[in-house]
Amino acid sequence: MAFGLNVRAMKFLADRMLGKLAKELRMLGYDTIYYRGEDAHQMIQLARQEGRVILTRNTKLIPKRPEDRIIRVTEDNPLLQLKELIQKRYISLNEENLFSRCLLCNVLIDEISREEAEGKVPDFIFYQQKAFYKCPQCGRIYWQGSHQGNMQKKVDELRLAESREHRA
Numbered sequence: 001m002a003f004g005l006n007v008r009a010m011k012f013l014a015d016r017m018l019g020k021l022a023k024e025l026r027m028l029g030y031d032t033i034y035y036r037g038e039d040a041h042q043m044i045q046l047a048r049q050e051g052r053v054i055l056t057r058n059t060k061l062i063p064k065r066p067e068d069r070i071i072r073v074t075e076d077n078p079l080l081q082l083k084e085l086i087q088k089r090y091i092s093l094n095e096e097n098l099f100s101r102c103l104l105c106n107v108l109i110d111e112i113s114r115e116e117a118e119g120k121v122p123d124f125i126f127y128q129q130k131a132f133y134k135c136p137q138c139g140r141i142y143w144q145g146s147h148q149g150n151m152q153k154k155v156d157e158l159r160l161a162e163s164r165e166h167r168a
Ligand SMILES: [Zn+2]
Pocket: 102, 103, 104, 105, 106, 135, 136, 137, 138, 139, 140
């Protein structure tokens, strides 16, 4: 298994080139911080402190200590990058964890009562949906399907990629 770690428990640090990938990993439920800085030394320090695996496209970034874990992403497109991580067995799709995290804050979202959601989401959504969730940090309300745009479609595509991988 990758780095001898439980794949489900992997925590990531995406470097400045990989902001979109960071959001997509959060979509899958992975604890992922986005490091916008340019200081590679500081970035490695942070990853060590928090036990995170660094994701980078930088070929010059190399581990300096045995505990440093760096994955070099070769694909350009964020969805292909996710597929790459699945194919290399660094991540996997776990239904339970999908859409469990705020895409902006990286924290787990909490289920809230319908009463609390009323008036804070469009009426048609309120009547259509049963369960609502809230980010404890930014207060953003989520519901099934609220993750922007074609996230669900992306997940379906990844599922396909993963099942192909398992058959191979
Ligand atoms: Zn949030």
